Amino acid sequence: xxxxxxxxxxxxxxxxxxxxxxxxxxxxxxxxxxxxxxxxxxxxxxxxxxxxxxxxxxxxxxxxxxxxxxxxxxxxxxxxxxxxxxxxxxxxxxxxxxxxxxxxxxxxxxxxxxxxxxxxxxxxxxxxxxxxxxxxxxxxxxxxxxxxxxxxxxxxxxxxxxx
Numbered sequence: 324x325x326x327x328x329x330x331x332x333x334x335x336x337x338x339x340x341x342x343x344x345x346x347x348x349x350x351x352x353x354x355x356x357x358x359x360x361x362x363x364x365x366x367x368x369x370x371x372x373x374x375x376x377x378x379x380x381x382x383x384x385x386x387x388x389x390x391x392x393x394x395x396x397x398x399x400x401x402x403x404x405x406x407x408x409x410x411x412x413x414x415x416x417x418x419x420x421x422x423x424x425x426x427x428x429x430x431x432x433x434x435x436x437x438x439x440x441x442x443x444x445x446x447x448x449x450x451x452x453x454x455x456x457x458x459x460x461x462x463x464x465x466x467x468x469x470x471x472x473x474x475x476x477x478x479x480x481x482x483x484x485x486x
Contacts, residue, residue: 347480350376352406354433354452355473360421360465368454370415370431374406378478379436381446382414386430386453389419397429403436405481423460429453435479450476 352374360366366389370382381403388397398417406412421427430453434446452474456466 347483348376349477349480350374350378350406350408351475352378352380352433352449352478353473353475354382354431354450355468356429356431356452356454357468358427358454358465364420364422365418366421366465367416367418368427368429369413369417370452371411371413372404372406372433373411374408374478376408377481378406379481380404380406380449380478381434381436383432383434383445384415384417384429385432386428386455387426388417388429389421389425389427391422391425403440421458423458423462425458426456427458428455433476433478436482449478450474 352372354370354372357369357371358366359369370384372380372382381401383401384399386397386399388395388399396419400415402414404412404414415431417429430451432451433449435449437446452472454468454472
């Protein structure tokens with residue numbers, strides 16, 4: 324093999340090794356919370372995420388949940404999630420009866436994917452989606468969320484496997 328061919332093969336091998344790192348790009352991630360209710364008054368709260376590219380995120384559910392003068396219901400949680408380009412994913416859900424006069428305070432914080440999932444320190448915050456409202460005494464249907472309910476932000480490129 325000639326020196327010229329060897330140099331070309333080395334350059335090709337280096338380019339191939341660097342390709343996955345160059346292909347990974349930041350993604351626009353959007354988060355929103357949907358509230359729905361059935362005829363019996365059971366309200367469902369669901370967190371949806373969607374990205375325009377590959378993204379690894381960590382979500383944390385915060386806020387007070389559903390509160391009245393005498394009660395509080397909530398199911399906060401947290402977890403990691405891998406998002407794929409253009410696919411909408413329901414990553415969390417919670418259901419409860421909601422009485423007239425209740426206050427709803429549900430916050431979905433979206434963080435960078437943690438370097439160590441067992442680390443107690445929260446990873447950097449990327450953005451949050453919130454659902455906060457007071458349930459009026461005369462409410463018969465859940466109000467539809469407007470475009471402001473969808474919060475979008477930039478997530479860093481996914482980490483390489485084992486990285």
